[in-house]
Amino acid sequence: MNNKYTGKCLCGAVTYVASGPPIIVAQCHCEECRRLSGTGHTVGAMFLSDSVVLSGKLNEFKYMSEKASEVTKAFCASCGSPIYGTNTRTPDHLTLTLGTMDDATGLKVEVVIFERDRPHWDQLDEDVTSFRTQPDWKPHE
Numbered sequence: 001m002n003n004k005y006t007g008k009c010l011c012g013a014v015t016y017v018a019s020g021p022p023i024i025v026a027q028c029h030c031e032e033c034r035r036l037s038g039t040g041h042t043v044g045a046m047f048l049s050d051s052v053v054l055s056g057k058l059n060e061f062k063y064m065s066e067k068a069s070e071v072t073k074a075f076c077a078s079c080g081s082p083i084y085g086t087n088t089r090t091p092d093h094l095t096l097t098l099g100t101m102d103d104a105t106g107l108k109v110e111v112v113i114f115e116r117d118r119p120h121w122d123q124l125d126e127d128v129t130s131f132r133t134q135p136d137w138k139p140h141e
């Protein structure tokens with residue numbers, strides 16, 4: 001099955017189309033992913049770079065991984081949404097952030113990495129109150 005996965009950043013300036021299926025969908029709790037996302041993890045779908053068409057202006061940030069490979073994270077130059085990452089350990093591949101995908105039907109997390117670094121608050125107790133949408137809650141009411 002060869003699906004098309006479309007996606008965009010928060011402001012809409014960056015869009016992409018990926019031809020799937022992805023090679024793997026992974027959730028990562030490493031420190032860099034936590035800081036990048038501002039939450040406890042990222043979820044990414046890896047594709048062959050050749051099967052992804054991106055448009056819009058991206059900014060990049062590069063760093064060295066624990067395994068001494070170079071990692072590049074690319075974000076929308078205007079709204080900052082993380083769009084994809086690459087790693088010189090897996091050249092010719094690109095990992096799109098699942099949260100920017102328009103419709104990820106059929107995809108699910110297949111593997112969790114850097115579980116060691118998972119913050120305790122990134123796993124919810126069953127008794128946490130959930131609202132389907134934004135509740136009418138304000139502080140000090």
Ligand SMILES: [Zn+2]
Pocket residue numbers: 009010011012013014076077078079080081
């Ligand atoms: Zn944007």
Ligand SMILES: [Zn+2]
Pocket residue numbers: 028029030031032033034114
């Ligand atoms: Zn990570």
